[in-house]
Amino acid sequence: MTGLSLSKKIMGSAILLVIVCGGVTTWNTSREAERRLLPVINRKSVAVGQAVNAVLTRALDYGVPFERLNGTEEYFDKIISQPQNRDLAYLAVTDRSGKILYSAGKGLEEVSNLFAREAEKCNVAPHKIYSDSFTDNSLPVSAGGETLGALHLGVRKTFVRETLRNVLFDSFTVMLVSLLITFELLFFLVTRTVINPITDMESFFRRGAQNDFSSPPEIVPVGEIGRFTRTLHAWVDRLRAACEKTSAPGINFAPSLEAENALRHGNLYLIRPPLFILVFAEAMSMSFMPIYTSTLVDPAATWISREVIIGLPISVFMLCWGCAQPLCGMWADRFGIRSAFISGSIMTAIGLTCSGFAHSLPELLAYRAVGGVGYGMMFITSTTYVATHTDSTNRTRGMAMFLSVFFAGSLCGTAIGSILAERIGYANVFLLSGSLAFFSTFFIYFWLSVIPQTKRVVEKSAPGKFTIQMRKSRNKYIMFMRNLRFLALTFLVAIPAKMCLTGFMNYTAPLFLRELECGQSSIGRVLMTYGLVMIVVAPLAGRLADRLGNRRLFVQIGSAIAGAGLLVTYFLPNMQGVMISIGLLGLAHAIGVPSQLALLPEICRKETTHFGHGTVMGIFRLIERTGSIVGPLLAGVLIASVGFAGTFFGIGVLTLSGIFIFTIIISLTESGDDGE
Amino acid sequence: MSEKLSVKISYTLMIIITVSLALNSALNMLNFEKTYVNFERQRYEVYGQGVKEIVDNMLALGLTVPEMAALREKLKDFIAKNPDVVSVRILDAKNICRFSAAREDCPEFSQDFRLLPPGLSEKALGDLLATYSYRAVVKNFTDSFGETGGRLILLYDRKDAASAFSEMKRFLVVNLAAIMAVASVLGFLCIHLITARTSRKIRAMTEALETGATSDFDPADPMLADFAAFREASAAALKRLSPPDAGQSSEQT
Numbered sequence A: 001m002t003g004l005s006l007s008k009k010i011m012g013s014a015i016l017l018v019i020v021c022g023g024v025t026t027w028n029t030s031r032e033a034e035r036r037l038l039p040v041i042n043r044k045s046v047a048v049g050q051a052v053n054a055v056l057t058r059a060l061d062y063g064v065p066f067e068r069l070n071g072t073e074e075y076f077d078k079i080i081s082q083p084q085n086r087d088l089a090y091l092a093v094t095d096r097s098g099k100i101l102y103s104a105g106k107g108l109e110e111v112s113n114l115f116a117r118e119a120e121k122c123n124v125a126p127h128k129i130y131s132d133s134f135t136d137n138s139l140p141v142s143a144g145g146e147t148l149g150a151l152h153l154g155v156r157k158t159f160v161r162e163t164l165r166n167v168l169f170d171s172f173t174v175m176l177v178s179l180l181i182t183f184e185l186l187f188f189l190v191t192r193t194v195i196n197p198i199t200d201m202e203s204f205f206r207r208g209a210q211n212d213f214s215s216p217p218e219i220v221p222v223g224e225i226g227r228f229t230r231t232l233h234a235w236v237d238r239l240r241a242a243c244e245k246t247s248a249p250g251i252n253f254a255p256s257l258e259a260e261n262a263l264r265h266g267n268l269y270l271i272r273p274p275l276f277i278l279v280f281a282e283a284m285s286m287s288f289m290p291i292y293t294s295t296l297v298d299p300a301a302t303w304i305s306r307e308v309i310i311g312l313p314i315s316v317f318m319l320c321w322g323c324a325q326p327l328c329g330m331w332a333d334r335f336g337i338r339s340a341f342i343s344g345s346i347m348t349a350i351g352l353t354c355s356g357f358a359h360s361l362p363e364l365l366a367y368r369a370v371g372g373v374g375y376g377m378m379f380i381t382s383t384t385y386v387a388t389h390t391d392s393t394n395r396t397r398g399m400a401m402f403l404s405v406f407f408a409g410s411l412c413g414t415a416i417g418s419i420l421a422e423r424i425g426y427a428n429v430f431l432l433s434g435s436l437a438f439f440s441t442f443f444i445y446f447w448l449s450v451i452p453q454t455k456r457v458v459e460k461s462a463p464g465k466f467t468i469q470m471r472k473s474r475n476k477y478i479m480f481m482r483n484l485r486f487l488a489l490t491f492l493v494a495i496p497a498k499m500c501l502t503g504f505m506n507y508t509a510p511l512f513l514r515e516l517e518c519g520q521s522s523i524g525r526v527l528m529t530y531g532l533v534m535i536v537v538a539p540l541a542g543r544l545a546d547r548l549g550n551r552r553l554f555v556q557i558g559s560a561i562a563g564a565g566l567l568v569t570y571f572l573p574n575m576q577g578v579m580i581s582i583g584l585l586g587l588a589h590a591i592g593v594p595s596q597l598a599l600l601p602e603i604c605r606k607e608t609t610h611f612g613h614g615t616v617m618g619i620f621r622l623i624e625r626t627g628s629i630v631g632p633l634l635a636g637v638l639i640a641s642v643g644f645a646g647t648f649f650g651i652g653v654l655t656l657s658g659i660f661i662f663t664i665i666i667s668l669t670e671s672g673d674d675g676e
Numbered sequence B: 001m002s003e004k005l006s007v008k009i010s011y012t013l014m015i016i017i018t019v020s021l022a023l024n025s026a027l028n029m030l031n032f033e034k035t036y037v038n039f040e041r042q043r044y045e046v047y048g049q050g051v052k053e054i055v056d057n058m059l060a061l062g063l064t065v066p067e068m069a070a071l072r073e074k075l076k077d078f079i080a081k082n083p084d085v086v087s088v089r090i091l092d093a094k095n096i097c098r099f100s101a102a103r104e105d106c107p108e109f110s111q112d113f114r115l116l117p118p119g120l121s122e123k124a125l126g127d128l129l130a131t132y133s134y135r136a137v138v139k140n141f142t143d144s145f146g147e148t149g150g151r152l153i154l155l156y157d158r159k160d161a162a163s164a165f166s167e168m169k170r171f172l173v174v175n176l177a178a179i180m181a182v183a184s185v186l187g188f189l190c191i192h193l194i195t196a197r198t199s200r201k202i203r204a205m206t207e208a209l210e211t212g213a214t215s216d217f218d219p220a221d222p223m224l225a226d227f228a229a230f231r232e233a234s235a236a237a238l239k240r241l242s243p244p245d246a247g248q249s250s251e252q253t
Helices: A004-061 A072-081 A108-117 A119-124 A158-163 A167-210 A225-243 A259-285 A290-297 A305-337 A338-357 A361-388 A397-423 A426-447 A467-481 A484-515 A520-548 A551-571 A575-603 A605-611 A612-667 B005-060 B071-081 B122-129 B159-211 B221-241 B244-250
Strands: A088-095 A101-103 A125-130 A134-143 A147-157 B084-094 B098-100 B134-142 B148-157
Touching: A004 A072, A004 A147, A004 A158, A004 A167, A004 B005, A088 A108, A088 A134, A101 A108, A101 A125, A108 A119, A108 A125, A108 A134, A108 A147, A119 A125, A119 A134, A119 A147, A147 A158, A147 A225, A158 A167, A158 A225, A167 A225, A167 A259, A167 A397, A167 A520, A167 B005, A167 B098, A167 B159, A167 B221, A225 A520, A225 B122, A225 B159, A225 B221, A259 A338, A259 A361, A259 A397, A259 A426, A259 B159, A290 A305, A290 A361, A290 A484, A305 A338, A305 A361, A305 A484, A305 A612, A305 B084, A305 B098, A338 A361, A338 A426, A338 B005, A361 A397, A397 A426, A397 A520, A397 B005, A426 B134, A467 A484, A484 A551, A484 A575, A520 A551, A520 A575, A520 B122, A551 A612, A575 A605, A575 A612, A575 B134, A605 A612, B005 B071, B005 B134, B005 B148, B005 B159, B084 B122, B122 B148, B159 B221
Parallel strands: none
Antiparallel strands: A088 A101, A088 A147, A125 A134, A134 A147, B084 B098, B084 B148, B134 B148
């Protein structure tokens, strides 16, 4: 307990420090940038003023009276409405006394009295007037050597701040990502050097008091704890040596099961950093993958619609990820988790790096396929690691940790990838993400040599056993296909949920936002809403679902929110709409997806008894993944045929219809035996 | 490298904060540069727009660019009125430079614009013509048939922007260094204060094992109480297992 409370304090102070430092940097930098940009904007507005003045002077030189410059206000309106003149709040011409003759724009009521007060200065030379909201740049208007009045251009003081708003958003995103990275790295360090040794020590002292001196805490290489563990080992060695000389009944040195379990559970955290880094690396390209693909597609050279083709890399990646999992699971069983993880991360790194250098769509598809296999390998290896390092007492917590790292990595990667893509280009982001994936390999190889090579002895097949297994496997699928409730959950709830994720969030949303001319950073920020909502809501929803126990209700609520969420973008087709939809999708999945898995044994009671929970889960997962593969393709077809609005509506209605039919089927089959 | 745990944690924390703040500052710098260059370009586009309107009007009257002899004087006036502009050139529809004017301190360019790739936007052409010292603004002229009747190429100095960027960079570095200095001290103090009690306890336990001294451990502290019980049990076992004289010496060492 000492270790835990200590780590909480360390993490708390570290997070506070990151927030304070990030906040101060952002505040200082934006203030300085504002100060330095204001003169540039003023110079630009003076240039506009000179151009406007030249037009006025020309008219006056032609002999038009100063009081009868018809069309001046329309001309001013036109200038103010130009996108490059967003900095201008108003344009006005005053006479020699400072009375406004012609004007356009907003805010003149605040400055009109200043014009009269400063008229003399304005009529002589270019002059600046400062009010609460504006910087007024005035230029004298003259004709035939006589000054007739002044032209005023108002620059909004808040304009620079508005321009820098994106910079601020980026800074906050970086701060949020820094927080998560700080948490991950410090958690690793603190767990390795403080929590685990102290927890082991406390457990060892308690056992030692009962004359059980087995499994003393591992020697930590650093600090006071390091010195203590070394001394403790020396002490135990002395005791053991004395014991070997004399028979000592009641004194135990043989490793106990409890101690071994504690060590195994304690090593669970080791998977966090490499998993985080790899998910981070893969997610870096998430926000721009469809946009990047569109740059490689030659619209004339294909017979399939362009929109469908743009979705192919995501579908291929998902397909390879899904297909790789069972095979890679076997690899992990045969050759050990460590080697499977290393192979997976190397393949992911190769896939990512090469994607940045792809010159054509087939090349990109091939690289995404390699990346997908690697990612699938890493994914299954990590889940296996969690499963082997937990037992029934802490498996749920282990899986929750796995998911939290997965979503934290995904969130950080999406955000940072999009910010960097805007500045250093897509290819460089791919290169960077590939390097990060390679780094995770080194992390596993050099740092985490303690990951055990959990090799399982693979049974050699007896002759004819394969045929029997095939028959069993076929029967297994037939049994599942007869369970209407299983089919309803899989095809009407789980597959649409995956389709929403890949079809809407990974594919349609980035393309739609690009169509709205949103910057890459903004696209990334919108997409990261999903991960953010997941991280915050998923644990709370999980706890609530555990307490209430009504899993089906959570599944229904989740799907309904997802469907309704997509319709938000249909009715609100702008960046805010997409953000709300993605946030609601995150909420829906946080509520519904864990409950789908919990509901599964309930609706597949017979199959679970027959084949075991793992097999039921595996088959469910395998079929569910088709949603991820089909999602982008379906969205592509919909975009090509009914446009973006139709796609949002289509996927939303599909999800809502799915949950509606699911509810009917489940209600009708409630009294039946497993839905058959 | 210090052996102390608090120092190691502080180092790690500082590295993470430095990387995060450096990334933050780099992004801020890139955004500042982009915004600055954008506003600067807009200003020179306004300058160029004036010349473009004159040429467009003449094209609408049916003149071609080579026939606009009056432009020579107008361009000289333009350069005199806008000292920030380095040079201005007027190209005809075949991208041959017909008129130009430049600031006195500006070196003469003998660039063959006929090689300019067709189909590029004005902004892309501007980026293409930019050099190490100058940036360019390009404006296309439109004739009475709505076709490109020529181009304006306006060059302006990068010096202003470069000095603004270097000042901003200096500010960011100083700001980063100052924040890091304060954060390092604060971070180290925080971590030291947090770990101090545990460090003290562990040092006391180490000492108790190394010297065999039986310190009074606070029974209210669970870890120390557990340690005391362990120490007592293990010492008793050691005494029981060792010969009487050896047992005594082991207690004392």
